[in-house]
Amino acid sequence: MTIARSHSSVKFPSEFMLVAAMNPCPCGYYTDPRRPCKCTQPQIEKYLARISGPLLDRIDLHLGVRAVPFDDLRNQKVGTPSSTMREQVGAARARQRERFGHDNNMLNSRMGPRLVRTHCKLSEDCERILKQAMTELGLSARAHDKVLRVARTIADLEKSEHIKPEHLSEAIQYRTLDRQL
Numbered sequence: 001m002t003i004a005r006s007h008s009s010v011k012f013p014s015e016f017m018l019v020a021a022m023n024p025c026p027c028g029y030y031t032d033p034r035r036p037c038k039c040t041q042p043q044i045e046k047y048l049a050r051i052s053g054p055l056l057d058r059i060d061l062h063l064g065v066r067a068v069p070f071d072d073l074r075n076q077k078v079g080t081p082s083s084t085m086r087e088q089v090g091a092a093r094a095r096q097r098e099r100f101g102h103d104n105n106m107l108n109s110r111m112g113p114r115l116v117r118t119h120c121k122l123s124e125d126c127e128r129i130l131k132q133a134m135t136e137l138g139l140s141a142r143a144h145d146k147v148l149r150v151a152r153t154i155a156d157l158e159k160s161e162h163i164k165p166e167h168l169s170e171a172i173q174y175r176t177l178d179r180q181l
């Protein structure tokens, strides 16, 4: 992060996580089962195109989030508690520390192309799934490596040594906006 003032500029080392949200269309109801969307297809395409492909390409996970139904809003049942999630993330990070032992700051998300090739080896089944996704979704080389890094992380969260087809398929699902644009 660079702070520029009239007399000097100071650089602070920093890391950030970008979390962004957008509506599915100008009126906001495109994916809402309760209300009809009033937008035309060209309007929706124009709206989604406001986020450029190269920017979307750099976002690791795309998720469609639907409106929460009333019954779920009133539901007393709680999901996975934060403490459990914390344990799961801690365990996945421990696996990554083991993997990249020499460099404790290293994480799956920071693997360059060479490390991706080394640590995200795929079975024949997985190769087939990835090839199909690349062709059908027209994924870029950058998105290809992102899918592999995310699949490796999902496998780590499930304490799996190898990336399995279900890990890879889940990672591909997080590229939903590549599909729409």
Ligand SMILES: [Zn+2]
Residues within 6 Å of the ligand: 025, 026, 027, 028, 029, 030, 037, 038, 039
């Ligand atoms: Zn709409």
